[in-house]
Each structure stands twice: as structure tokens, then as C-alpha cells.
Amino acid sequence: MRKNGEHWRESAVCRQGDAEHFFGATAHQNRAKVLCTGCPARIPCLAEALDERIEFGVWGGMTERERRALLRRRPHVSSWKAVLTG
Numbered sequence: 001m002r003k004n005g006e007h008w009r010e011s012a013v014c015r016q017g018d019a020e021h022f023f024g025a026t027a028h029q030n031r032a033k034v035l036c037t038g039c040p041a042r043i044p045c046l047a048e049a050l051d052e053r054i055e056f057g058v059w060g061g062m063t064e065r066e067r068r069a070l071l072r073r074r075p076h077v078s079s080w081k082a083v084l085t086g
Contacts, residue, residue, distance in 0.1 A: 008044035023057040036061035043084050050080035 009015070013035050014022055021032040036042050036058065046060020049067060056064055077083055 008041040008048075011039075012041040012045060013039040021058075026063075029058050029063050032058040033061050033063070044081065047079075047081035047084050050077075 014032070017032070017035055021028045021035070036045075039045070039061075042060050044060075046062060048054070049059030049062070050071065053071070054064075054067075059067070062070070071077075074083075
């Protein structure tokens with residue numbers, strides 16, 4: 001059974017890509033971030049990664065380091081989906 005809101009995965013550009021780009025070394029992650037730029041699922045992908053505190057890989061165009069920094073800057077955000085889509 002699909003969790004609510006997971007339908008964004010069906011349109012994600014990364015479904016066609018190499019997972020190594022999204023979970024590999026920095027150079028690979030930089031290539032993955034470029035793919036995310038035009039992805040129609042970028043915002044819900046990033047929101048899920050931030051809301052669920054996903055620690056590894058590129059999600060929604062941000063690396064784990066970038067997401068950690070954002071979470072530290074905005075510790076009181078309870079719903080990144082609301083912030084990113086509102």
C-alpha cells in the first residue's frame with residue numbers, strides 16, 4: 001500500500017537514472033542535482049526528505065549536507081511540504 005502523497009515518485013526523473021549519481025561521491029551527486037533541476041517531482045521529493053529526515057543521497061536537488069544545514073537553520077518547521085508549496 002502506498003503512503004499518502006507518494007505518487008510523485010511516478011513522475012520523478014531519477015527513476016530513469018543511475019542510483020550511483022544520487023548516492024555516490026560528490027562529483028556524482030553534483031550531476032544528480034542537475035537532473036533534479038527540471039524534475040516535476042523536485043518539490044515533493046525534497047519535502048519528503050526533509051520531513052522524514054532522510055540522511056543519505058540527493059533528494060529534491062539537495063545533498064545530505066545541504067539538507068542538514070537547512071534543517072539546522074529552520075529547526076521549528078514541522079511540515080516542509082507546507083513551506084515548500086505554500
